Each structure stands twice: as structure tokens, then as C-alpha cells.
Amino acid sequence: MPPQPDEIWDDIRGELRKETPDFKFHIWIDPLELAGVHGLTVYVRAPEHIRMSVAERYLPLLRRAAAARFDAHATVEVVGADWKAPADDAASGGAGGGAVRAANENGAGHQRDHLNPKYTFDQFVIGSGNRFAHAAALAVAELPAHSYNPLFLHGSPGIGKTHLLHAIGNYVERFGSGLRVRYATIEEFTSEFVEAVRVKSTADFKQRFRSADVVLIDDVQFLAGRARTREEFFHTFNALLDAGRQLVMTSDCAPEDIPGLEDRLTERFRSGLVVELDTPEVEVRRAILAKRARVDDLEVEPAVIAEIADRVTASVRALEGALIRVVAYASLKGEPATPALVRHVLRRLGEDTAKDACGIGEILDAAAQEFGVEREALLARDRRPAVAAARQVAMYLARELTEHSLPEIGRGIGGRNHTTVLHAVNRVNAAIHSDDSMRGAVDNLRRRLGRPSS
Numbered sequence: 380m381p382p383q384p385d386e387i388w389d390d391i392r393g394e395l396r397k398e399t400p401d402f403k404f405h406i407w408i409d410p411l412e413l414a415g416v417h418g419l420t421v422y423v424r425a426p427e428h429i430r431m432s433v434a435e436r437y438l439p440l441l442r443r444a445a446a447a448r449f450d451a452h453a454t455v456e457v458v459g460a461d462w463k464a465p466a467d468d469a470a471s472g473g474a475g476g477g478a479v480r481a482a483n484e485n486g487a488g489h490q491r492d493h494l495n496p497k498y499t500f501d502q503f504v505i506g507s508g509n510r511f512a513h514a515a516a517l518a519v520a521e522l523p524a525h526s527y528n529p530l531f532l533h534g535s536p537g538i539g540k541t542h543l544l545h546a547i548g549n550y551v552e553r554f555g556s557g558l559r560v561r562y563a564t565i566e567e568f569t570s571e572f573v574e575a576v577r578v579k580s581t582a583d584f585k586q587r588f589r590s591a592d593v594v595l596i597d598d599v600q601f602l603a604g605r606a607r608t609r610e611e612f613f614h615t616f617n618a619l620l621d622a623g624r625q626l627v628m629t630s631d632c633a634p635e636d637i638p639g640l641e642d643r644l645t646e647r648f649r650s651g652l653v654v655e656l657d658t659p660e661v662e663v664r665r666a667i668l669a670k671r672a673r674v675d676d677l678e679v680e681p682a683v684i685a686e687i688a689d690r691v692t693a694s695v696r697a698l699e700g701a702l703i704r705v706v707a708y709a710s711l712k713g714e715p716a717t718p719a720l721v722r723h724v725l726r727r728l729g730e731d732t733a734k735d736a737c738g739i740g741e742i743l744d745a746a747a748q749e750f751g752v753e754r755e756a757l758l759a760r761d762r763r764p765a766v767a768a769a770r771q772v773a774m775y776l777a778r779e780l781t782e783h784s785l786p787e788i789g790r791g792i793g794g795r796n797h798t799t800v801l802h803a804v805n806r807v808n809a810a811i812h813s814d815d816s817m818r819g820a821v822d823n824l825r826r827r828l829g830r831p832s833s
Contacts (some may be wrong), residue, residue, distance in 0.1 A: 498545030508657030724769025
């Protein structure tokens, strides 16, 4: 059976994802849609505001991806909203956008069993909140089914569970001497199971999952409310472990907290190793952003990375998404990425999760303006009186207006230690009670930062 249009486009997008840095993919590739496939020509619909740019900059890349993943002689055309399919398109097996959507809704899409090549152990940033999970995942990848079987990773969304799952799969595929890997989300497991029941091919379905040496199942919390899927998963679980095959699962919550999960499944999920991942601390968030910038070849100033890390705390996914959006916004506007731009973009998008009204970067900017010094001087070892005073006031206000600890404030202001910050806080606190100019400067800064004077 020839590939369906949605299969062709999914394969091409997969190739583009591998070949394109994330921030460029987000701006130029993600908005593209499949308009239709006619013979060996793939018609790609682009929004009007980027259509010419995509055609000029990315058409060669699109054509290479189509040649690699569809047909060696394939070509791509970038079209607008008013494009109409060729007259014989339907008869030749092509499809317009509506037909493609129908194919997706009816479950006609191809099996999604690919691993993300970017999710490797090398690209995983280790911190105190995920060190144990990383070690357990690596142990499983190196010796599947020898320890930690099953391995159950859980934690809030977007903190690295799926990354570790793919990292295991990528490691086994590279170093596992031919061991077979099967990855699926619970949504995909359910869809394949329902389709197998519909076409009376449950034996093939069972063979696909139970014959793999390493089975990776993402988002098992979605077993809730799916009685038939839970029953099938229960038997799949038993078959895999009885056959000495490795099973790794992820969930947004611990086994006992998955709603509607039978005791027998909860007990089996807990029969191996259960590890919780915590949200990354600020140092790890900065390291994640710095590594992501290196991987995607982005020129991002440390102050910008620090500002994003200070303000986006929910998850790694939100953190990386914020970096992409800031860089994309700066690129489209032709502006340099700065801490002020970070604050503007995140507030505009409603993604600023910082509890404080301002971040360390914003306090540094305001202090530099108030005292008439360069922001970079506050981060350096500059001991000029005006610079030292501005730096100490910035530390004092960071302690007052944010929820950062003394060590975090010190690291955010040029890598000082907590003793230096404490000394600055005490010195400014004493000065504002005896020095009118110091008290006036601090009050001015509070007003600049949207806080009333004390």
C-alpha cells in the first residue's frame, strides 16, 4: 500500500526537525502545513507573511528532506492559501489539507515509533533533582533487564522524563548489539490497540510490543478511564517481564496517584524501581539553557540566560521554549536579545512564572541607571566607589524584592558568595537609616521597579 499523504509529511517534518535548529524550526518550519501530494510533488502551504521567505531560504532544505524521506526524485513547492489541487489529484491518490486531516482523525497515519535523536544522555543536564533518575536510566540502557525492571520515572510535566526515555532507546539502538527497542506513548498504545481490535489483528499488535527487547512507554497516567487498555497493558506488562525484557515507564504522578488504577497494576509498577524527578534549581536551569544555546549555535549573552532561568521555573520544556521565543522575537524584530527583552517577551506571552515582581537582571539594570554605571561593571570585579555602591544596593533589593537565597543572589551578580551578599545587605540597611542620599537612591530604585518606598 503506498504511503498516505500524512505519512509522507510526517516523515519530511521528522527530517526537517533533525536538520534545523529549534529556534529556526519554530519560526519557519512549524507553521507550514501539507497542502497536498501530486505524483512526486509535495505542495506545502505557508502563511502569507512568511511564504516568500520560506521559498527563498528553505526550499532547498525542504526538497532535500523530501528526497531523503519520500522519493529520491521528489520535489517541493511552497504555495499560498488560495492553492488548488491539480484536477487529477484525487484520482492519483494525492490529498488536500482536508483529506489529510480526515486520515489523521480516522487513525490511518503510520506507526509513530521513532526516537528523537536529540534526546541523548550527553544532552541531559544533571542536577540534584534528577541525578538518581539519570543514573538509573543509564544503568538500564547499559544492561537492559539486569536491574531496575521495571523502571518507573515520574514527576511534573516537562522536567526531563521523556528525554531520559528517548535517551535509553537511542543508547540501546546504538550500543545494544541489535536489541530491539519499542517506544510509544499510552495514547499511541491505545490507538494501536483499538485499531487492532477493530480489524481483528490483536495477535499482530501483541507481537509488536511483546517481541521487543526494550519497551519504553510514555505518559502512563493516561491509563486512567481506559478499562480495556489497562487490561491489555496489564497482560503486556506481565508478558514482558516474564520473558526477561526491559520495561521503562514515565508518568506525571506516582503509581499510587494515578486515578482509577487497579491495585494489581499499582503493585506491578512499584515492583521495580520508582524514581521521582524534581524541577531543576536555578543553576541547572542556567546550565540547560547554556547547553541548548551551544547545541543550536545561538549567540546568547550570559545575562539573557540568567534572566530566563530566573523567571521561568516551571519545567525544562518551558525553559527551552522561552529561550526559543526570545531568540525568535529578537531575530524577527532585528533587536539584540537583552534581559529587558526577555521580560517583555515572557510577560507578553504570559510565561513569566517568577513569583517576584522583578528579577535580578531587572534590578541590575535599574541600579546601573540610577548610579550612572555600566551594567557589566556590576558583574565584574570593578571596585570603583560608584560601582561598589550600585552593586551593594542591587544585592540589598534582590534580597528584599525577590525570593532568591543569598547564594543565588551572589551567583546572579557576578558569581559572588553569600557572605559578600550578606555584608552588602547589612551595609545598605544601615546606610539608609543614616544617609539621606543612600535612602533616596534605594527609594528611587523601588519606584523604578514598581515597588512603593518603605
